[in-house]
Amino acid sequence: MLKQIVMFNRRIINKILRRTMVGGLALFLAACASVQTTSSGVVGIDRKQYMSGLVSGESLSLEASQQYSSLMSQARAQGALDNNPAQTKRVQTIARNLINHVSAFRPDASSWKWEVHLLDSNEVNAWCMPGGKMAVYTGLINAIKPTDDELAAVIGHEIAHALREHSREQVSQQMAAGIGLSVLAAITGSSATADLGAQLNEVMFALPNSRSHEAEADRIGVELAARAGYDPRAALTLWKKMEALGGSRPPELLSTHPSPASRMSEISAAAERVMPIYKQAVKR
Numbered sequence: 001m002l003k004q005i006v007m008f009n010r011r012i013i014n015k016i017l018r019r020t021m022v023g024g025l026a027l028f029l030a031a032c033a034s035v036q037t038t039s040s041g042v043v044g045i046d047r048k049q050y051m052s053g054l055v056s057g058e059s060l061s062l063e064a065s066q067q068y069s070s071l072m073s074q075a076r077a078q079g080a081l082d083n084n085p086a087q088t089k090r091v092q093t094i095a096r097n098l099i100n101h102v103s104a105f106r107p108d109a110s111s112w113k114w115e116v117h118l119l120d121s122n123e124v125n126a127w128c129m130p131g132g133k134m135a136v137y138t139g140l141i142n143a144i145k146p147t148d149d150e151l152a153a154v155i156g157h158e159i160a161h162a163l164r165e166h167s168r169e170q171v172s173q174q175m176a177a178g179i180g181l182s183v184l185a186a187i188t189g190s191s192a193t194a195d196l197g198a199q200l201n202e203v204m205f206a207l208p209n210s211r212s213h214e215a216e217a218d219r220i221g222v223e224l225a226a227r228a229g230y231d232p233r234a235a236l237t238l239w240k241k242m243e244a245l246g247g248s249r250p251p252e253l254l255s256t257h258p259s260p261a262s263r264m265s266e267i268s269a270a271a272e273r274v275m276p277i278y279k280q281a282v283k284r
Contacts, residue, residue: 035051039104045216045219050173060131068115080120087138091136097228099132102159104227106163112132115132122139124245126155129167130167136151143245146241152225157235159220164213219267223277226281232275235271236267
């Protein structure tokens, strides 16, 4: 009799658990909204993005600002922050010239608290956090030896990720996937299911959206460069230089910025589209 009562109670608990978690998932998905973070620009960025109402751009930017401050403090303590005045000035000048044109994609970004520093590191890398906190590594400059146009392509690409709030989009996707996997694992009682679900989540969300994010950052990057008077075609030579460094240990930037063969033709097409803007900017 006791065994029957336990089994009965377990069925009731599982039923309540399923309803509660599925309801929570439904509420979470309902909180996701289709948004357009930027205008389309000349390069035609028109993909709709789905962001969770549980992850605001403001909260993510605040978290990024705090992490950035901590990272820069550590770099300063280690003597690895802005050690080369000439290189630092060059990076900051190019970044500032690009930032002057972010309003072409989103006016509010002009008032972000932009910041860029040069970090001493052998890594060939650069990044821009939500809200405009940037870093360029000396390894990128030393290994690639980029022209100003090529350096503008790198920095413009990273700025584009921030303008499109790709990090927020990825966090929203991960949260949705995490809740979905929790529901599935709770219902089936199988941790293996959750592991399989994580792999499915990767191909369903991370890989396709990663390609979308890269394509968008490439296109916005070349337009920002053109508006600032940097040759947008330099993005092609930049990524060719980057891939030439590949070998058995590809640059860190390539590990987070995959470069399929089709990428070059897409960059070339975008660069040609914004050439009139570049020529006009050079005249000014």
